[in-house]
Amino acid sequence: MTPLGAFLVPELWWDPAAGFAHLEALIDDAFELGVRAFQVRGGPAEAVRALTADLHRRAPEPLLIAMEASAGVGSLVPEMTPLPPLRALAALRESDAIRRAAGLTARQLRALGVNWVLAPVADLAHPGTLLDRGARALGEDPQRVAEDVVTWVDACQSHGVLACARHFPGQGRALEDPQRTAVTIDATAHTLWATDLVPFRGAIDAGVASVMVGAVDYPGLEGRGLVAAHATPLLDGLLRGDLAFEGLLVSDRADGAAMGGPEGAVAATVAAVHAGCDLVLACDDLGGAVEALEIALDDGSITPAMIEASAQRRRFWSAWAIPREMREPTLDDLLWARQVADLVVHPVRGAWPVLGPTVEIEPIAAGPAGLALGPFVETLRLGGHEVRVRTPTTPLAGEVPIVSLDPGCGAVVVFGPPELARAVPGARDVICAWSADRAMQEGVARRLL
Numbered sequence: 001m002t003p004l005g006a007f008l009v010p011e012l013w014w015d016p017a018a019g020f021a022h023l024e025a026l027i028d029d030a031f032e033l034g035v036r037a038f039q040v041r042g043g044p045a046e047a048v049r050a051l052t053a054d055l056h057r058r059a060p061e062p063l064l065i066a067m068e069a070s071a072g073v074g075s076l077v078p079e080m081t082p083l084p085p086l087r088a089l090a091a092l093r094e095s096d097a098i099r100r101a102a103g104l105t106a107r108q109l110r111a112l113g114v115n116w117v118l119a120p121v122a123d124l125a126h127p128g129t130l131l132d133r134g135a136r137a138l139g140e141d142p143q144r145v146a147e148d149v150v151t152w153v154d155a156c157q158s159h160g161v162l163a164c165a166r167h168f169p170g171q172g173r174a175l176e177d178p179q180r181t182a183v184t185i186d187a188t189a190h191t192l193w194a195t196d197l198v199p200f201r202g203a204i205d206a207g208v209a210s211v212m213v214g215a216v217d218y219p220g221l222e223g224r225g226l227v228a229a230h231a232t233p234l235l236d237g238l239l240r241g242d243l244a245f246e247g248l249l250v251s252d253r254a255d256g257a258a259m260g261g262p263e264g265a266v267a268a269t270v271a272a273v274h275a276g277c278d279l280v281l282a283c284d285d286l287g288g289a290v291e292a293l294e295i296a297l298d299d300g301s302i303t304p305a306m307i308e309a310s311a312q313r314r315r316f317w318s319a320w321a322i323p324r325e326m327r328e329p330t331l332d333d334l335l336w337a338r339q340v341a342d343l344v345v346h347p348v349r350g351a352w353p354v355l356g357p358t359v360e361i362e363p364i365a366a367g368p369a370g371l372a373l374g375p376f377v378e379t380l381r382l383g384g385h386e387v388r389v390r391t392p393t394t395p396l397a398g399e400v401p402i403v404s405l406d407p408g409c410g411a412v413v414v415f416g417p418p419e420l421a422r423a424v425p426g427a428r429d430v431i432c433a434w435s436a437d438r439a440m441q442e443g444v445a446r447r448l449l
Helices: 021-033 045-058 086-091 095-111 142-157 189-194 198-205 232-242 262-275 286-298 304-320 331-344 374-382 418-422 438-448
Strands: 011-013 037-041 064-067 164-168 210-213 248-251 279-281 346-349 358-366 386-389 401-405 411-414 429-432
Touching: 011 021, 021 045, 021 286, 037 045, 045 064, 064 304, 086 095, 086 142, 086 331, 095 142, 095 331, 142 198, 164 198, 198 210, 210 232, 232 262, 248 262, 248 304, 262 279, 262 286, 331 438, 346 418, 358 374, 374 386, 374 438, 418 429, 429 438
Parallel strands: 011 037, 037 064, 164 210, 210 248, 248 279, 358 386, 411 429
Antiparallel strands: 346 429, 358 401, 401 411
């Protein structure tokens, strides 16, 4: 029988001090338990290539190795190319921008030995929601988002990398992050079918290899108080049945707050497999998860038929994505990535400020994830400016990161979407940089030079 560890996707985090060496015991245990998929979280290109080559060499059968790179591989691997977030690309209203971004991402992942990308986000950015305050989602119009998702999936998979539409059946109405707290979306089945499900229906029709199922409760769809990843009616009934999806079903992180937190990750893993997931992200206790799955198999809540059906899907897609020689990104591809980053940043009020030889920057809001201005500052310095970063005069808060340029001159850069940038009070010149991703920090700095 297929090893039960094949359902698990452990995370391999780069450690600046230890590299990937601290993961040797985890990787040994993973292969011993039958793990056949990993997620790599950052690291220098040479180290990532060495890691993935070793994993592929040691695996007794084709392996899936994932990265979460919706804003380009350079958002995780310094030597690779960063890209604007999906919402900024979608704002250009040019399908070719989406296609080129997905193709460049896939080719650079292939060059690293990665064959599965946890993108694109197919959720709708409903006004006033958590996603609306960021730039990961493609937009709020169901049909336009569906078209962009299909374009991204098609371009990515044409280069031999599995795509993953996330987070089914759509987390765009969530006001909070389910990784931090339990979330319920009360929309009716009719409403969800006509809106949030549209991009997922498009992705499935386009042949997307995998769908990530979210950690949100949808009473209007299944009514049992379970998060989507644990709800058999959603996975077996809606996804496998009504939508005829035959690819890989992937549970969102088993250690997320909505799943029960780190202490509930093993139980969340079993619940996801029982509901119909083929793979489960981020359960650190591999041995405990396999033991719990064995108990579920013994008591009949997970059956041999379920295990074999999942194994067949994993074998098919792992074989489809076997590493092979692919076309490397061209110089034109790399120059386009810089140009499109420069293109999407823009003033939403006033004009581009003129900077002097010395630039003073004062952070005035950090956003929920904090504020690290390294790429922004370094790009200004490479352009010949002396840059001084002031200590904030007030505690940093806010929905998105904001910095003041030469405080007192009335110019700010907002690392968030245009709607939030326009709402910033007082400043004469307000520049929208969409997000604090590396591509956006470098792009707005180049435009300011």
